[in-house]
Amino acid sequence: MAHWQHRLAERGVDRQLWLLVPALVFVIALFLYPFFYGLTLSFQPTRGGPFSDYARFFSDSYERGTIWITLRIALPAALLNVLAAVPIAYRMRGRFRGKRLVTTLLVVPITLGTVLTAQGLLNFLGPTGWFNRILLATHLVDEPVRLTHNYWGVFFSLVITGFPFAFLLVLSYLSGIDPTLERAAATLGADWRRRFTRITLPLLMPGLATTFCLTFVLAFSVFPSAVLVGNPAGETRVISLAAYQAAYEQYDYPYASAIAMIMGFVELVIIAVVLAARGRFYTGSTGGKG
């Protein structure tokens, strides 16, 4: 008995690992079990063979199209948020007066919440809103631009809620890169552009990939704003809406689970591609300032 415990302890398994048990029990009971329950449920449709709910989803172009609609909203929004965050965070690296104020201002949109964003976008970008009024008053357009209850409304709401988040992450990855590396390159005669593309950017890429993944998860699960500022019956009928309708409007849980599984699968494929690409960059320590 003692011998066996000793062998395990040599490999790092001992009583301290009991600390992990509550969290593991919790993850198994509330995440893994429901997930596999949903998976098996999705193979037990109310009618037909085990795969008929999946077949039903992919054979119906209205349902199948939700995947494309979701990706068409989520990918550009996540990409824009990450790419826009880089130059801004790059400017915010040094110390200057008002840095804390600008950081706080950039972070505040996190507090807005979907509904205030939605109401605000409807008021501000709507046909009689201030945005269109200014465009009309300055004769930039002849009639109001339609920016709500369509693709653009949802896109803007994803930018407003996603950008502060992406910015925070990029800023913290960027300040984790040791500035002496760039200074060393500068003494060797590298100009600004080369220092950025050859040193900072490669070191930042893993962080950018993580940021992209997290922003993409946020954008991919867009649901309330697709209903409130989008056109939930057509242009912005995202996949989470399809899953929700199957579960809570048709009470078809097997079908809803099948859609949720498809949704999770598509999302994980994108993340896996991004993380695999990330593996091709340097992933070690980036020095840090402290």
Place this chain on the structure above:
Amino acid sequence: MATTTQAPPARPPATSTDRRRRIVARPAAWIVWGAVIFFFLNLLGVVASVLVSSFGQRWFDTWLPDGYTTSWYARAWDEFALLQVIVVTLEVSVLVVGLSLVIGVPAAYALARRSFPGKRLIFLVFLLPILMPPITYGIPLATVLYKFGLAGHMSGVVLANLVPSVPFVILTMTPFIEQIDPRIESAARMCGAGLRTVFLRVLTPLLVPGILASAILVLVRTVGMFELTFLTAGPDSQTLVVALYYSMSASGIRAQQSVDAMAVIYTSMMLVLLVVALRYVNPTQLVAQVKDEPEH
């Protein structure tokens, strides 16, 4: 992701000595700050239009409303039973924060300090709930919770919100724990302290900043979490976000201004939470532990 297509802001080559401490910015800096200002102007428009509307009397096809009133707030307060909704929101958030800390911190400790077979797998399992959109696991989770009779009231909402919160605590606490010198614990163990004593008397006081940081972040996340609460809440266990969503998607029944007023109440609550959070957490130190010291 493409690495080379993203063009760095163009600006003439500069040496590092003249790069810093310049007062007149270069064109690229103007473009960046111009974009930031444009973003803020529009954001200001979005927020201000809701604020103005929540105080406005009648506002149709004009620049500003006809008159101003505070009655929408009173109406929102009564119509949506906001007191009860806010109490539920606070109860849910406090429970979620407390439980996720109790479950998450010990696990973060084990993951930060020990190496053992299967550690990477366990880490991945904890990462998954954060990497998946809430709807994907929320629907099966709600189905299971309804099956066991746990959904439709508070316990279901709390359990569902714990799913992303516990992994979040584990991931934010691990770097904090790694910063603490393990010799401190060894010394305590040498002096005869058991694991429990080490935890309560030595580690917890040292970890207070980290615990506060992740507690506040979990609080902000929980107050703002829509999907999981939406899927598991019953009529008397709605949090503020969900109540807001219902009041807005059922528009036409209620005056738009009272929804605006309610959205303003929600945002002010979140703003207070965030200001408190920023007091304790330096947002740039969340992923990389960096000391914010002057460059030399």
